[in-house]
Amino acid sequence: MEFRGKLILAPLAGVTDATFRRLCRENGADIVVTEMVSAKGLLCDPARTGRYLAYDEAERPVGAQLFGSDPGEIAKAAEEIARRGFDFVDINMGCPVRKVTGGGSGAAILANPRLAGEIARAAVGAAGIPVTAKIRSGFGAERETYLDVSGEIFEAGAAAVTLHPRHRGQMFSGSADWSHIAALKKAFPGRVIIGNGDIRTPGDAARMLAETGCDSVMLGRAAMGNPWIFAAVKTGTGPATTPDARRALILRHGEEMFLRHGPPGMREMRKHLAWYSRGIPGSAAFRSELPEVSDPASFRAVVERFF
Numbered sequence: 215m216e217f218r219g220k221l222i223l224a225p226l227a228g229v230t231d232a233t234f235r236r237l238c239r240e241n242g243a244d245i246v247v248t249e250m251v252s253a254k255g256l257l258c259d260p261a262r263t264g265r266y267l268a269y270d271e272a273e274r275p276v277g278a279q280l281f282g283s284d285p286g287e288i289a290k291a292a293e294e295i296a297r298r299g300f301d302f303v304d305i306n307m308g309c310p311v312r313k314v315t316g317g318g319s320g321a322a323i324l325a326n327p328r329l330a331g332e333i334a335r336a337a338v339g340a341a342g343i344p345v346t347a348k349i350r351s352g353f354g355a356e357r358e359t360y361l362d363v364s365g366e367i368f369e370a371g372a373a374a375v376t377l378h379p380r381h382r383g384q385m386f387s388g389s390a391d392w393s394h395i396a397a398l399k400k401a402f403p404g405r406v407i408i409g410n411g412d413i414r415t416p417g418d419a420a421r422m423l424a425e426t427g428c429d430s431v432m433l434g435r436a437a438m439g440n441p442w443i444f445a446a447v448k449t450g451t452g453p454a455t456t457p458d459a460r461r462a463l464i465l466r467h468g469e470e471m472f473l474r475h476g477p478p479g480m481r482e483m484r485k486h487l488a489w490y491s492r493g494i495p496g497s498a499a500f501r502s503e504l505p506e507v508s509d510p511a512s513f514r515a516v517v518e519r520f521f
């Protein structure tokens with residue numbers, strides 16, 4: 215699988231489900247990946263965890279992201295990901311949330327580069343599909359381990375490393391330090407480095423590529439309510455959509471969520487509608503109407519009124 219020269223949709227828990235990923239693929243994203251799923255959960259309760267692993271053929275190439283800290287569990291879970299037909303498996307080594315780091319997973323792995331390597335090696339040995347890892351700069355500001363961690367991961371046979379250059383303690387505050395992406399590319403010039411963090415506009419994507427020399431860029435928050443951003447990055451232009459196209463996509467998003475999930479899918483759409491409305495005059499008043507959205511009729515009425 216080629217990871218160079220790609221525009222990648224970041225894994226976003228609660229956002230990047232199969233429907234949203236496909237809308238992003240159709241609008242210019244080259245590669246998509248599921249939100250993180252627990253390796254342990256997948257092994258112990260595959261029916262429940264498996265709900266997060268639904269995907270459509272039209273999404274390909276599509277990866278699944280795993281979190282965990284036990285190389286044996288990661289190996290078995292990576293094998294299961296391959297069995298389900300995913301094109302690659304990504305290992306989460308960056309999630310800063312205590313529920314994840316408390317169990318030694320996510321960003322906690324950054325404190326132990328050797329463990330990062332063992333986890334990657336276990337996945338590579340078992341999966342039979344490409345393995346990638348998504349990391350932060352380090353667990354804390356005092357110890358930025360991304361170079362050592364990436365060295366171990368590449369040594370283990372991983373196909374690419376994505377760096378979101380904040381350390382764990384920053385959560386999402388401050389700004390991403392792109393100089394870390396440049397340093398990582400400089401340290402591993404022959405390896406695939408994917409840059410991530412704070413790309414908000416098409417210009418930001420071009421600037422990250424130029425300033426850091428990274429091979430591909432991944433963006434997350436900028437795609438929330440704006441799946442067109444990928445096309446805009448590719449053409450280097452401003453808004454890549456018209457009001458009619460926007461309304462049509464939003465209606466389709468809702469219809470597919472209803473087909474897939476029934477009424478709970480409509481409630482899920484409330485947050486997407488809030489994101490879609492960002493920057494449009496009257497959006498604050500529009501957001502106050504969102505609790506009304508509970509079935510296809512109320513969804514359509516609200517969308518047609520505002521968009």
Ligand SMILES: Cc1cc2nc3c(=O)[nH]c(=O)nc-3n(C[C@H](O)[C@H](O)[C@H](O)COP(=O)(O)O)c2cc1C
Binds near residue numbers: 228248249412
């Ligand atoms: C709501 C939300 C959910 C996220 N979920 C995940 C996740 O499941 N796995 C992961 O590796 N990163 C996750 N992230 C981090 C993003 O993938 C990305 O690294 C981060 O948002 C920085 O990129 P951006 O500035 O383009 O958003 C999440 C971020 C947000 C805001």
